[in-house]
Amino acid sequence: GENVEQHPSTLSVQEGDSAVIKCTYSDSASNYFPWYKQELGKRPQLIIDIRSNVGEKKDQRIAVTLNKTAKHFSLHITETQPEDSAVYFCAASQTGNTPLVFGKGTRLSVIA
Amino acid sequence: ETGVTQSPTHLIKTRGQQVTLRCSSQSGHNTVSWYQQALGQGPQFIFQYYREEENGRGNFPPRFSGLQFPNYSSELNVNALELDDSALYLCASSLDTEAFFGQGTRLTVV
Numbered sequence: 001g002e003n004v005e006q007h008p009s010t011l012s013v014q015e016g017d018s019a020v021i022k023c024t025y026s027d028s029a030s031n032y033f034p035w036y037k038q039e040l041g042k043r044p045q046l047i048i049d050i051r052s053n054v055g056e057k058k059d060q061r062i063a064v065t066l067n068k069t070a071k072h073f074s075l076h077i078t079e080t081q082p083e084d085s086a087v088y089f090c091a092a093s094q095t096g097n098t099p100l101v102f103g104k105g106t107r108l109s110v111i112a
Numbered sequence: 113e114t115g116v117t118q119s120p121t122h123l124i125k126t127r128g129q130q131v132t133l134r135c136s137s138q139s140g141h142n143t144v145s146w147y148q149q150a151l152g153q154g155p156q157f158i159f160q161y162y163r164e165e166e167n168g169r170g171n172f173p174p175r176f177s178g179l180q181f182p183n184y185s186s187e188l189n190v191n192a193l194e195l196d197d198s199a200l201y202l203c204a205s206s207l208d209t210e211a212f213f214g215q216g217t218r219l220t221v222v
């Protein structure tokens with residue numbers, strides 16, 4: 001089955017700096033890669049996703065890149081703000097409607 | 113908000129008891145998935161229902177069971193509760209693409 005590894009487990013950055021979180025996956029059949037942000041005590045919220053036919057996707061300060069050959073994908077947050085502080089999860093699935101396999105999460109702290 | 117609601121939000125049960133958690137999916141979403149999130153971990157897939165049929169199951173024992181109803185709402189039942197079942201239980205509904213999560217039920221087994 002699919003296995004998703006996520007690094008780092010914790011990340012501290014100064015406000016305004018960039019943050020990068022990396023994930024690798026094992027199943028070459030995976031084609032859908034979402035990223036979720038989870039604030040303390042709240043539900044995971046989808047912040048961006050990418051499919052295997054696309055190499056990069058941007059949404060304002062957030063971007064995701066995908067390298068299918070190497071089986072890794074990354075989340076990039078630029079101009080970080082204190083409200084970006086949360087736990088971020090990457091996930092993988094074969095399609096958008098099949099079960100998600102999650103990484104263990106990255107706790108991002110943005111220091112003002 | 114996602115339109116996915118779960119009840120109850122918090123629950124305390126005794127080891128050996130049974131529990132039922134409920135999820136109302138977003139309007140029009142025919143697929144519901146359940147996940148268990150232990151403290152400090154990522155969500156782990158329990159099972160998925162598509163149009164009232166189980167459509168996939170993760171590595172959880174048979175005492176974890178579920179149902180999906182004609183209106184696509186869903187239940188998660190756990191029998192013979194163990195201390196390690198203490199976790200946040202999340203349901204997610206989807207139609208074709210992204211999954212939308214409910215706020216979760218925090219289950220504590222004592």
